[in-house]
Structures are given as C-alpha cells and as structure tokens.
Amino acid sequence: MSERDESWRLIAVLQSTVFLPPGLGVRLxxxxxxxxRTDADVENLTDPExxxxxxxxxxxxxxxxxxxxxxxxADIDTPRGRGTVRFIVTREGVELAEQQRxxxxxxxxxxxx
Numbered sequence: 001m002s003e004r005d006e007s008w009r010l011i012a013v014l015q016s017t018v019f020l021p022p023g024l025g026v027r028l029x030x031x032x033x034x035x036x037r038t039d040a041d042v043e044n045l046t047d048p049e050x051x052x053x054x055x056x057x058x059x060x061x062x063x064x065x066x067x068x069x070x071x072x073x074a075d076i077d078t079p080r081g082r083g084t085v086r087f088i089v090t091r092e093g094v095e096l097a098e099q100q101r102x103x104x105x106x107x108x109x110x111x112x113x
Contacts (some may be wrong), residue, residue, distance in 0.1 A: 010093035012067040018076065018083025022052045031055040032072045032089045033097040053078040062088050069094060 008028040013020060027050050031043040035057045042057045053076030064073035069088040076083060089097075 010090060012064050012069075012088045012090055012097065014062070014064055014071075014086040014088065016083065016085045016087075018078055018085065019080045020085060021050075024076075024078065027051070028055060028072070028085060028087060029089060029093060030073055031074075032057070032087070033093070035072070036070060036089070036094070036097070037101070045076060049079070051078045052079055058088070064088060076078070 004016050007063060011025055011032070013025075018079060027045065027047060031045060032055060033056065035041070035043050039060035041057055041059075044073075045051050055072055055074040059075060060071055061068060067088060067090055067099050071088065072087055074085045074087070076085065
C-alpha cells in the first residue's frame with residue numbers, strides 16, 4: 001500500500017472546513033514533519049493541484065481519543081474552496097518520518113563515503 005493510501009494513519013484530522021483528499025492529507029503530513037524536523041513555525045504550500053496556503057505548528061501535543069501527537073493548523077486554498085484544517089501527526093506518522101530520514105541518511109553515507 002502506498003503512503004497516499006494510508007494517509008489516515010499519518011495524521012488525525014481534528015477539524016476541516018474543506019474537502020481533504022488523500023493526496024492533500026499526505027502533503028499536510030509532509031509539511032508538518034518538515035516543521036518538526038526544522039523546528040520552524042510555518043511552512044508554505046504551493047501546489048496548484050492540491051492547495052496554496054500555510055501550515056503552522058501549534059507547538060503543543062494534542063489528544064483525540066487514543067490518537068495523540070504534535071498539533072498543526074493549515075489555512076489553505078484548494079480547487080474546491082478555501083478552508084482551515086486542524087490536525088495531529090500521529091505517533092505512527094512521526095515514527096515513519098524518522099525511519100525514512102534514517103534510511104535516507106544511511107543511503108547517503110553508503111554512496112558518498
């Protein structure tokens with residue numbers, strides 16, 4: 001299964017005022033992971049097919065039932081309209097990002113050293 005098919009495992013949406021297809025969910029996930037990795041506050045989205053806007057780190061952990069993780073908010077313009085998405089990057093999503101980063105680093109070390 002592709003990452004796009006499993007986007008619901010990477011983020012938990014708390015609230016959305018706009019339609020959220022899997023591809024946009026994955027894009028929000030990648031923006032949030034980049035914010036975590038760089039400890040930044042805001043990341044811009046500039047994908048004409050998915051959305052324009054910004055993803056902001058809320059700089060706090062949030063819980064939704066049994067799902068918990070760092071919280072984010074996105075103000076976006078999509079082909080279907082303008083809206084706000086509030087979401088959590090799940091623990092599984094954080095772990096997946098760390099595993100991918102470690103694999104990339106090992107691959108780079110292997111090929112550049």
